[in-house]
Amino acid sequence: MTTTADDLVTLVRGFNPKTNEELIRDAFSYGARMHEGQFRHSGEPYFTHPVAVAAILAEQQLDDKSIITALLHDTIEDTPASYSEVQELFGHEVAELVDGVTKLTNLQLNSTETKQAENFRKLFMAMSKDLRVILVKLSDRLHNMRTIKAMRPEKQAQKARETMDIFAPLAGRMGMQWMREELEDLAFRVLNPDARSSIMRRFITLQKEAGDVIARITTDMRSELEAAGVQADVFGRAKKPYSIWRKMEEKEQSFSRLSDIYGFRIITQSEEDCYRALGVIHRRWRAVPGRFKDYISQPKTNGYRSIHATVSGRDGKRVEVQIRTQQMHDVAETGVAAHWSYRDGVRTQNPFAVDPTKWIAQLTEQFDGEDDHGAFLEAVKLEMYADKVFCFTPKGEVIKLPRGATPIDFAYAIHTRIGSACVGAKVDGIRVPLWTRIKNGQSVEVITAEAQTPQVTWLDIATTGKAKTAIRRALREEDRGRFIKLGQELARSAFEMVGKKPTDKALATAARTLRLNDVDELLEQLGSAERTSREVLNAVYPELAEIDGDEVDRKRAVVGLQPGQSFDRATCCEPLPGERIVGITFRGKGVTLHAIDCDRLSVYEEQPERWLDLRWHDGSHPAVYGATLDLTVANDRGVLGRICTLIGEAGANIADLNFVDRKPDFFRVLVRAEFRDLAQMHSLMLTLEAESNVAALSRYRDSGRQADAIAAVEQTL
Incomplete structure (x- = not known):
């Protein structure tokens, strides 16, 4: 920990041998003198805070003036120091930076909308003068969040919410992803400690049960790259608790269902090696469709370049891989701040570092003409909050929706009555399908008709809970x-x-x-x-x-179990009596039966000690074993009744019906029925296939249940 001027100078000299040591020592002494007698909530001398902020900037390898500004950033506001005195001692540039940070500190960014818009305008004005002002302010907020426990609970909550809503997204927008993640996680610790602790406990449990997955996959990747002659460093890490929590919320999945909770970075020596490394990874691991982005050929506006790919790794786990050069990595770590970074005493000439002047000009260009505070505020949010979509009604009212929202979500966000009567939509004046994904800043007009009612297909189109609930309620009534x-x-x-x-x-x-x-x-x-x-x-x-007394008792339906050993049918394959089966043992959970051809059995290939050779008991079984049939049938009067009759005549009991797709001429329905055995199901399928109104028929195995099975395995192994 940096506590003295010597410590700080040593830290700076490590990346900038030509640093102005004397000026840094003078600033250290001046700041210590000005803050003498002041203490933080924790009881520590107040000056420990500016020193810590300076150390954070030094870790980012920033220039001397940024580090000196950090040492002095609270002097003009909280001590007898004045602007003119700072200017006289440390120069005009440092004085301007300190004054800019002071003004940012006084902005109430969490106030009412009008005041908030005014203050955001001032924030961007300060950034446009010198982006280092916000770099110091972000580091100031980071240290305050690291030491937030000393504050009163209500103050902690206020600062954490402000951090989550404003400073963390701003850091991300500037390309400082590491800072965004840490700020989010520190705020998450305050705002939802129970959720964070739960995720941490699950991580610990997962590591105990599965071992060090990161080390194993990292070793595998290094070996594959070496074998292909690609020189690269490989680093792996578990994603931050808040990042995992956000994915759980967005995807509405439990922790066990999340697959890509690990991330890996491959740092190569050249851009060509990035693509060679990608080829190596895709040859060794299976690529996940739709989870690939090439930010090298199409960089982000803040200079970020990298290849992102998600692959199926060891034990079927999905992992995210980022591939970039060292220069790309430097920009990815520090974002726009890379423009001021030093190495070996000279400003780093990083070809990917964005000129902050041009970046700020690009960022604020759309704001200059906005006289209305509300419009300006929304324009800022469009840029900062990339995980949200801000769109507009024809009258200019702002509607905030999750990314991926459609006109259906937009209509229900306005009013349930508008949503239920929606027959179409115009986006930026052009008629579009209802499944169109709305983008930031678009104007959406909902077209309604009195006779319209919600359609069942809307459930697949809608993304918000409000819309889905209203649609289901209306469909149920209809x-x-x-x-x-x-x-x-x-x-x-x-x-x-x-x-x-x-x-x-x-x-x-x-x-x-x-x-x-x-x-x-x-x-x-x-x-x-x-x-x-x-x-x-x-x-x-x-x-x-x-159950008929002459039938095989369900408790003794399987031969080969130990006395008292219970069994369940696997939800992924749902084996029926008459099918070849194997059993997989689970500690404290008995035995799970799988059909011999079940894909999920590959998970247990390296654990032969858990396999049991089992078979169904001979004799007549009761019709209590569920299996699902996938039927596509003509959408004609009486067809479904005829199907139900045939199933009843075959001696099977219908347990559930689920309509998954409706078309004017055909509809697809999943029929879950209870059978005695495989022969009864096959006999029924032959009968149904003979029906002229049945266009397609197959046995259905639910991929969602397969995912549950995988999750269960991972939690038990």
Whole structure:
């Protein structure tokens, strides 16, 4: 830790042997004298803070004037020091920088919208004069966040929110990704400590169970690159807790479902080697479609250059790989600040470092003509908050949506009534499909019609929870009659399977037993798959719904288990009696059955001790084993009822229906039914295939369940 002038000078001399040591020592002495008698909330002498800020800038290898400004950045505001005195002692440039930081410190960036817009304008004005002002301010905020525990809880929350909303995005916009990540994580620690602790605990557990994944993959990558003759350094790391939390929120996934929580960087000696390294990685590991970006051929405006690729690594885990040269890496670490960095006593001539004057001019060009504070503020946010989309109504009202939002989300964000009546949209005056992704700054006009109602396909188009909830509610109301009719067909099929009829009295008894209001509610829930026909049947004739005593007891359905050993069918392949099976043992969880051809078995190839040679018990099994059929059928009256009848006549029980795609002439439905064995399912499939209204039929295996299976393995191994 830097505590003395000698420590700081030694740190600076390490990257800049030609540093003006005397001026840095003078600034150190002057700052210490001015802050004498002042203390921080922690009880430490106040001057430890400016020294720490100077050290952060020195770690970024910035010029002497930036480091001296850090030592003096609070003198004009909090001590008897004056602008003229600082100018006389350290020069006009340093005085201007210190004055600029002082003015930034006094800005209330978290105030009301009008005041906030005015202050943002002042912030950008200060940046346009000299970008080093904001570099010092960001380092000042970073050290304050590192030591925030000494503040009062309410002050901590205020500073953390301001950091998350303003300073972290600003650091990211300037290309200082490392600072953005640390600021976000420090703010996250304050704003949601329980979530952060939970993620850290999961990391520790994952490392204990799976070992050091980073070291293994890093070693593999180095070996592959060496074998291909590519000279490069490889570094791996786990992503920051806040980065993981944000992905969990955006993708609505649990920690175990996230795949790319590790990142790797390959630093090559030339641009040509970057692409050679990419070829090596893609030959060794499988590339993930849609997860590749080439910022070398198309750099970001802040100078960032790198190749980003996501690949499937060891044990099926996805990892992100960034490939760049050392010069690209320097810019990636410090962003626009690379313009002032020194090495061996001279300003670094990095060909990828952006000229800050041109960058600021480009960034603020669109703001110059904005007299309205609100418009200016939104223009700033468009630039700073890349994970949000700010779009406009025809009247100029700003609507904030998540990235990837569509006109459907926009319409529901205005009002549920507008969303439900939406029939089309214009973006920047041009008619576009409803699935169009809205971009920052676009103007969106919603076209409505009184007779319009929400369509089921909108659920796939919408991205916001508000829109999806409203669409589902409207669809449920609209489809109530259709669900009731479908429920009648399902009830008839289930009752006839046991030789009974679904009379009004029988259904009323079922509704009363299941504590529903009336028969219509029962049929609606049955038709919408909220309840299964087995539940309804069991509510009226529990003795008939029970398994026949002559059938194989489900508890002893599998041969080869140890006494008392339980089993479950794997959700990825859902094996049925009659299929060849193997068992995989899990500590404390019994045995999971997989079909012999299940793709997921490859996960356990190197763990033969966990495999069990099992088989289904001979004899007749009860029809309680679920499997899903994927049908594409004609969208004609009575077709679905006919399908349900055929399934009932085959002795299978329909447990769930899920419509996944609707077209004017055909629709696709997933039918989950309960079978006795594989032969019964195959017999039913032959019967259904013979139907002229069935266009396609296959056994369906849910990829989402496969992902759950992978997650379960990773958590158990």
